[in-house]
Ligand code: SF4
Ligand code: SF4
């Protein structure tokens with residue numbers, strides 16, 4: 001097989017941040033792609049944050065109660081909503097990518113996106129209502 | 135014809151120098167394409183401006199560039215239809231820059247030629263017509279112009295220098311769909327790796343910018359489908 005040269009360009013080195021997140025003039029697929037990467041990174045950071053906060057349990061009851069008081073402040077609850085948004089978007093868009101990736105709905109990928117996003121929005125609204133009323 | 139003045143902000147690069155943008159004022163009318171405007175600049179204002187073109191009618195695929203941030207064939211984009219007082223013109227991405235608006239297409243062609251892509255296909259347009267004597271079958275060219283717009287727009291090509299890319303994989307999908315004298319198994323093996331069809335993240339940007347209805351995004355998904363079916367068949371011992 002012949003040698004395949006790389007698309008590396010010494011003058012304009014590849015820049016993942018630009019390739020993934022510069023969505024100016026791009027279409028739905030790129031917006032979904034960028035937001036998927038962003039929520040994926042954010043959820044990974046959150047996982048470690050979550051473990052760090054859980055380690056507060058090691059400081060006994062008072063340390064944990066202090067944290068719980070903070071966790072009930074409206075600002076913190078808002079962060080919860082953002083977290084739920086991230087989970088819903090990443091999960092639902094992931095379903096779309098997996099389905100389209102298997103050839104299911106490849107032609108309908110835009111419609112699939114919007115249907116899943118409507119479901120996501122409804123779930124987000126219900127979750128927000130629960131978070132603020134429980 | 136109503137003439138108007140617009141600004142062309144053009145990406146410039148000469149080897150060994152730092153890239154920058156130069157701005158030129160051009161007079162255009164409603165029929166002036168970006169390619170013609172650039173040729174006017176080259177003729178009247180700056181002979182050092184390098185660009186590539188041939189056919190002037192969206193067939194040869196050599197005039198691909200980024201116009202106001204979007205991959206397009208400069209020969210069919212009318213300057214005034216863009217609706218911006220300044221039109222930004224840049225070379226394609228994900229290809230080594232040679233000079234100004236010209237990139238090195240060699241890596242693109244390397245990929246494109248690998249699975250011995252046929253460029254003639256059976257014509258679907260006259261399936262029922264009687265064939266004249268001496269003609270075995272009507273054929274036509276494949277859709278792809280080899281313009282490279284799709285590779286420039288692809289976010290995965292923007293991070294993986296070895297990515298096979300949408301155009302080449304669309305061609306591989308054509309071999310699978312209509313093998314002619316090529317080997318579909320070879321094409322499937324060729325895309326079945328981490329720089330091949332599994333790398334694609336379904337952004338479909340390739341399909342959006344393709345000027346020739348190739349629909350590379352869907353072609354890549356069809357390759358995945360074919361590979362998945364092949365894996366299932368192998369796992370359950372149903373042959374190849
Ligand atoms: S669908 Fe795949 S090949 Fe096409 S632009 Fe998106 S990531 Fe690139
Ligand atoms: S698939 Fe479309 S955009 Fe890509 S090289 Fe071929 S014609 Fe150009």
Ligand code: FES
Nearest residue numbers: 189190195197209
């Ligand atoms: S000059 Fe041939 S496609 Fe534009």
